[in-house]
Amino acid sequence: MLSWQTLALLALLGMETAAFAPWMHNVSPAISAVPLGRFAWLVFLIPLATYALNRLTAALHLKKGVRQAASAGGLAVSVWAALHWWIDPAAAQDMQALYQQPLKGIEEAPLVIPAWFWALAFAFGLWWRGAMLERGRLGPLAVMRSFKAGIFSLTLFVFAEYVTRPAAPDFSAGLLFLFLTCALLALMGSRVSVLERLRGGHRNSFDLRWMGTAGSAALLWALASIGGGLLLAGRVDFLGRVVEYLAVGLGALMAAPFLLLLALIQPAFDALVQKIPQVEGTPVPTPAAPELPDFTSLQQAADKVPPDMRPVFLTLGGLALAALVVWVLRATAERLENPAARPAFEDAPESETLAEGLRRRFGALAEKLRGAAGLSARERRRAAERIRQLYADFVEACARQGVARPPAVTPWEFVPLTESILPASRQDVRLLTEAYVRVRYGELPETEAEIRGVEAAWKRVQEALQKGDNKKPAA
Known part of the structure; x- marks a missing residue:
């Protein structure tokens, strides 16, 4: 039997085929155009209401048969509404x-299913699957896979829709953006409820921070959907003016102190220039201006791009630039927060040749690229087990030094107790603890750099503990 990833890929290929090949629309069954109000009711309210019904029956601790009947009833209402409202007499x-x-x-x-219907059905199927699996303990993994697949399919669909029919844009992309945002918010609450049940009904500050982060991501996603809708609606000039005003205003704020300083010293500078005697002599020939590079070929290549495709390339270039800026800022923040985990070749020596400096820079770049490569699901689970084992070794080593962790003490409460035997390794101990807490509450490592940082911290802690053993007097 095919896996759900394979079925999702086949559905995506079918959707893209229908978008790129207009003749595929003529093979579809009879479904007429739906008013926006009915469309919003079917897409948003029925799935979310069914999901809320499932959550309510679970909170009331009803029997399993009653919960299954409620789920089946919600699905039946969805199917009945679709057949009643989408198929016009x-x-x-x-x-x-x-x-x-x-x-x-x-x-x-003459009868056609709209192209966006396939993308919507694909995203809705993945979301429904994640919502149903949330009732078990597979919720977080299924939710993230569904959300990533939905974003990927939506991106390809919007691109195909814009390329094939640029003259008749619609609001289907904005509705899909809104649908994915609502699904993310609903599943965010589901994951917090799963973690709360695993802890026995307790909620801590980690849940609030995680909800705040996910909520911020949903807000940014909604703002991005508004921007994408404006782009698809042909309001590129309006967005360009807004960006231009923001850039000019930001530049004016940054240049205001320099302009004020220039206004203060300008009179004194003019008076000093007037007092300098003018010396007449042989005029010095002005050097010829350097020849500017010829950009005619680039301009000709840009003119060959179809006008309908230029906003697409500009959007992709802007997204790539934004991703690069976010990656640089994130790497800088991680380096500032954890300087001990910085690779050794990033620390420049006091004296080095040009070749050594270039070699060191290329080594740092290669290390970052290897760290940016994501791990597979199996490797992430193995990395999580590795982190659990390292923390267990850490607790056992502390117990041998006379500082045992009582069962009632949480990992973060155990950190101050280790200061008596590890006074100079607070940062490494906190790094070990933070990695273990994340794994304990369901998060999996994303990159190899995280694993190497935790292993390096444990190695430094081991060395510190061994130095403490050597300082003890022999019995």
Whole structure:
């Protein structure tokens, strides 16, 4: 049997085929255009109401059969509403007439399913699967996979929709953005409830921080959807003016202190220039201005790009630039927060040659690229087990030094107790503890750099503990 990832990929390929090949629309069954109000009701309210019904029955501790009946009833309502509102009576009559007379060609089929319907059904199926699996303990992993697959399919769909029909943009992309945002918010609450049940009904500050982070991501995603909708609606000039005003205002704020200083010293500078005697002599020839590079070929290449495709390339370039800026800022923040985990070749020596400096820079870049490569699901689970084992070794080593962790003491409460035997390794101890707490509450490491940082911290802690053993007098 095919896995759900394979089925999702096949559904995505079918959706893209329908978007790129307009003749595929004529093969679809009879579904008429839906008013926006009914569309919003079907897409947002029915799935979210069914999901809320499942959560309510679970909170009331009803029997398993009652919960299953409620879920089946919600699904039945969704199907009934879709059949009742999406299939128009006039379209049904046309469909009956279509079956009664022979079809001479595919071009004569007048009834079409909208292209965005396939993308919406694909995203909704993944979201429904994640919502159902949330009732077990597979929720976080299924949610993240579904959300990533939904974003990927949405990006390809919007690109295909814009390329094939740039002259008739619609608001389907904005509605899909909104749908994914609502799904993210609902599943965010589901994951917190799963973690709360695993802890026996307790909620801590980690849940609040995680909800704040996910909520911020959902807000940014909604703002990005508004920007994408404006781009698809042909308001590129409006966004360009907004960005220009923001850039000019920011530049004016940054230049204000320099302009004030220049205004203060300008009179004194003019007076000093007037007092300097003018010396007449042989005029010095002005050097010829350097030749500027010829950008004619680049301009000609840019003119060959179709006008309809230029906003697409500008959007992709802007997204790539934004991703690069975010990556640089994130790497800088991690380096400032954890200087001990910095690779050794990033610390420049006092004296080095140009070749050594370039070699060191390329080594740092290669290390960052290797760390940026994501781990597979199996490798992430192995990395999580490795972190648990390292923390268990750390607790056992502390117990041998006379500082045992009582069962009622949490990992963060155990950190101050280790200061008596590890006074100079507070940062490494906190790094070990933070990695263990994340793994304990369901998070998995993303990159190899995280694992190497934890292993390096444990190695330094081991060396510190061994130095403490050597300082003890022999019995």
